[in-house]
Amino acid sequence: MSERDLASEVHWASERHWADRFCRDVDDLLCKAGRMECEPLSAEYRQVVGIARTLATTDFSVESQVRQPLRRRLFDQVDVPRGWQQKAVRGLRSLFEPSRLTVKAAAMILMGFIVMSVAWPGASSTLAQSIRASVQQLVLGQHTTVTQTACPDEQATVAIGAHSVRGTPVASAVSNLAQSDAVVADAVVASTGGEVAGAVAGEDNLCIINTVIGRFGFHLPSESDAVARSFSTLDEARGVVPFRLRQPGYLPDGYVLRETLVAPGGAAFLFYEGQKGDVILVQISVGLQPGDDLQSVQATAVEILTCGTIEPVTLNDVPAGWVEGHGLMWEADGISYTVGGVNLSLGEAMRIAESLE
Amino acid sequence: MQGTTAVLPNELTLVARARVEPAAFAAVYDHYFSRVYNYVRYRVNDAATADDLTAQVFERVLARIGHYCPERAPFAAWLFAIARNAVSDHLRAHKRRRWLALDVLGDRRSAGPKPEEILVRKEDHAELLVAVACLSDRQRNLIGLKFGAGLTNRRIAELTGLSESNVGVILYRTMRRLRAEMSAEECDHE
Numbered sequence: 001m002s003e004r005d006l007a008s009e010v011h012w013a014s015e016r017h018w019a020d021r022f023c024r025d026v027d028d029l030l031c032k033a034g035r036m037e038c039e040p041l042s043a044e045y046r047q048v049v050g051i052a053r054t055l056a057t058t059d060f061s062v063e064s065q066v067r068q069p070l071r072r073r074l075f076d077q078v079d080v081p082r083g084w085q086q087k088a089v090r091g092l093r094s095l096f097e098p099s100r101l102t103v104k105a106a107a108m109i110l111m112g113f114i115v116m117s118v119a120w121p122g123a124s125s126t127l128a129q130s131i132r133a134s135v136q137q138l139v140l141g142q143h144t145t146v147t148q149t150a151c152p153d154e155q156a157t158v159a160i161g162a163h164s165v166r167g168t169p170v171a172s173a174v175s176n177l178a179q180s181d182a183v184v185a186d187a188v189v190a191s192t193g194g195e196v197a198g199a200v201a202g203e204d205n206l207c208i209i210n211t212v213i214g215r216f217g218f219h220l221p222s223e224s225d226a227v228a229r230s231f232s233t234l235d236e237a238r239g240v241v242p243f244r245l246r247q248p249g250y251l252p253d254g255y256v257l258r259e260t261l262v263a264p265g266g267a268a269f270l271f272y273e274g275q276k277g278d279v280i281l282v283q284i285s286v287g288l289q290p291g292d293d294l295q296s297v298q299a300t301a302v303e304i305l306t307c308g309t310i311e312p313v314t315l316n317d318v319p320a321g322w323v324e325g326h327g328l329m330w331e332a333d334g335i336s337y338t339v340g341g342v343n344l345s346l347g348e349a350m351r352i353a354e355s356l357e
Numbered sequence: 358m359q360g361t362t363a364v365l366p367n368e369l370t371l372v373a374r375a376r377v378e379p380a381a382f383a384a385v386y387d388h389y390f391s392r393v394y395n396y397v398r399y400r401v402n403d404a405a406t407a408d409d410l411t412a413q414v415f416e417r418v419l420a421r422i423g424h425y426c427p428e429r430a431p432f433a434a435w436l437f438a439i440a441r442n443a444v445s446d447h448l449r450a451h452k453r454r455r456w457l458a459l460d461v462l463g464d465r466r467s468a469g470p471k472p473e474e475i476l477v478r479k480e481d482h483a484e485l486l487v488a489v490a491c492l493s494d495r496q497r498n499l500i501g502l503k504f505g506a507g508l509t510n511r512r513i514a515e516l517t518g519l520s521e522s523n524v525g526v527i528l529y530r531t532m533r534r535l536r537a538e539m540s541a542e543e544c545d546h547e
Binding site for chain 2: 047048055
């Protein structure tokens with residue numbers, strides 16, 4: 001087919017499209033004006049058109065809570081490069097021009113920094129650490145992530161990989177039982193050293209375990225029981241945990257195992273009691289679990305949102321993270337571990353972690 | 358959603374300036390917010406998730422708008438490709454079970470509208486959304502692109518890889534299924 005024929009074909013197809021549309025619209029006009037006998041339509045067809053009209057005129061966005069806040073936030077993010085870049089270039093250039101006010105100001109700042117460093121040796125590193133700490137995200141393994149956010153009093157949404165986690169971060173310790181908007185905590189299923197609350201609402205079951213190092217929540221598959229089981233010995237717990245439960249070879253003086261809590265979904269909480277308060281060892285099987293329905297579950301993951309400080313450390317040659325008020329976290333052999341306690345130092349936590357057997 | 362599918366005057370100019378000119382971005386945002394939100398809302402089951410995803414979509418749009426190439430696709434098609442990917446990412450990620458430590462499960466009740474407002478809105482939209490929730494993800498995507506985003510069948514075909522006529526047929530079948538679901542709900546209430 002020649003180019004001219006092709007152009008003609010395209011033109012013809014376009015003309016036919018508009019001619020069809022014009023005929024339909026004119027028929028519709030004549031029908032509505034009573035000037036033409038309308039094609040009889042089935043009740044079902046009329047209902048379908050009615051639903052389409054409803055869909056086309058329904059505006060769900062009136063429910064949106066983010067329209068204006070998001071607008072303001074994005075508005076502030078729009079760059080205005082002309083003025084900004086020119087100012088930046090001017091600022092840099094002026095810095096190197098002699099006898100300018102900026103040189104004097106820079107010299108004063110430098111002097112102040114030197115004085116501060118001499119008078120308070122740790123100040124500069126503290127300042128640097130606080131800046132670094134406000135933007136950190138630690139990926140401790142394929143399924144264990146710690147994310148820091150700088151909004152202690154607000155809801156926060158943090159992107160973790162391809163998805164996001166939303167919640168209220170806290171610096172440390174346990175506060176009252178919080179609820180997601182989809183959850184009504186009306187069914188406490190067990191009460192132990194690690195307080196357990198189970199809740200059922202909507203499509204999900206939610207198991208929440210309150211401990212002195214924070215609250216652990218787990219959405220269970222539909223129709224599962226949000227029941228955690230308590231054991232006084234480790235051997236009993238090992239009988240029901242679907243992975244090799246490890247225990248510390250080292251504990252601070254006087255500490256003994258009080259209770260092991262096995263939560264649904266492959267998680268175990270070991271509570272050791274002693275003079276300085278509980279030391280808790282959490283072990284959660286992550287990744288795909290035996291029996292997971294691949295259609296509905298991709299993996300089990302441990303994700304932490306905190307506005308406390310987080311510090312990357314290395315434990316047995318794997319990346320680990322020290323989360324203020326929570327504990328030492330790392331992932332190894334498909335298990336996500338946490339060792340924590342209210343009065344537990346990083347050094348003690350490392351020693352306990354290194355002794356796991 | 359009335360009026361939201363109207364053409365944005367000087368759209369290409371506004372889009373070209375949106376990365377550097379707040380007023381231009383605001384015009385694009387105001388024009389497309391409802392369409393994006395409605396598209397997302399047809400695909401997910403709750404308003405809070407729709408809010409989160411809509412925010413993600415516009416953040417991505419702002420970040421990438423400098424790379425938008427008008428010769429390759431109309432702006433609406435480009436924008437809704439981003440929206441579709443954001444929803445798909447979310448639906449995939451939703452298949453992850455998560456242990457959320459500390460206060461990730463925060464109290465969101467105070468941030469929402471008043472209970473009486475929620476009730477009125479829910480009554481307005483509940484029947485429709487319950488019926489939409491019965492559809493498959495592909496059907497919800499088409500409903501969202503057609504009635505939420507207000508795209509033509511041709512644009513939907515380009516986005517989904519279906520033929521234009523196939524889009525029409527699937528949409529019609531979907532609407533019939535929706536009608537059946539809504540009729541069943543009425544029967545349940547009676």
